[in-house]
Amino acid sequence: MSEELLARIDRLESIDAIRQLAAKYSLALDMRDANAWVGLFPEDVKVGAGQVGRAAMRAWFDDTMRLQFTGTSHHIGGHIIEFDDPDHAKGVVYSKNEHETGDEWVIMQMMYVDKYDRIDGRWYFRRRLPLYWYATDLNKPPIGDNKMRWPDQDAYSGGYHDYFPSWKEFWARAGDDGSPVAEPAPLEGFLDTMSRGATAPKIRVR
Template sequence: MTDQTLESRIKQLEDRAELQELVAVYGHRIDDRDIDGIADLYTGDAVFDSTDGPISGRGPVLDYYRRQLDRYGMTYHYPHSHTIEFTGPDTATGVVSAHAELAIGPTPFVVALRYLDSYRREEGRWKFVSRRALQLYAAPLSELPDVLSGRLRKRWPGTEPLEADIPETLPTWKAYESSRA
């Protein structure tokens, strides 16, 4: 047993459940094109880091979402695993493994993601302070059987294939690979 009281342990379980709900609601609001609802999930000083690099401030982050969502037809975001580390009574970090299915024109796409999140409780609710989306792969569904075998797994329309963000760049991956040599 730790030195935590029963009350503080229950509070942490409630906070963990609220953070998991935040991540689930994020996917629903993206897929439903609920821009006001997405805004409500972020702090005013939010940062989102993805394909366009880091974007700071709730307004610019929402502009990014609008631009991206304008490119897509139907989308379906679904989180898988979610780990959370509390860094203070009102702050935490998390790692979310997720997938997204989307349509770009007539082409169905699939994306595997790992979000690196920072959270802060504001006005009694947990919100995203930052989200960094790392791509394991992004490809037309028809290319999925071939895409997993190489490093050029980011295959967005209109661009040359790019190396995936992870896992090859991770220190643990690199150490494992060097131990095999």
């Protein structure tokens, strides 16, 4: 078997494994299996506040899930995956979520901007950056600004459009500007073409 064919098979298997990561993440989160959930990240995962490692991440998971939500359901949507090299990739995956929190039923639309690493033959999340469009009670459409509307909290923006400059550029124009149509993005450069080197925004989780 040629090296080219082996590389193509490896790429297909990697794509499937990364897509499985997103599905496993949702199932482990919704079933509150903290060990399964943190096992989707490498041993040296950065948790925040200077903490590193799966044990610190599991403690964060336990506190967050216990204090904020009675139950959740995460529904995976479209998933774009692109490779920097055979062992490093990035992606964007949509997620539509439901949360039982107190006496409200909060629905959410968001996306994750991901980085993936293959370590010892296994794919992991290196980072998940959540970008939120809205979160609101099922009976309260989130019209207007600051669409993140959790019970008993001030509304805020979830940064849903902040990673992609095209959103602000579109609304800054009165209409089509007549400029030449750009060439299609490279096959492994669609996400980079859209983000144009934008810095990942700092997002308030809740």
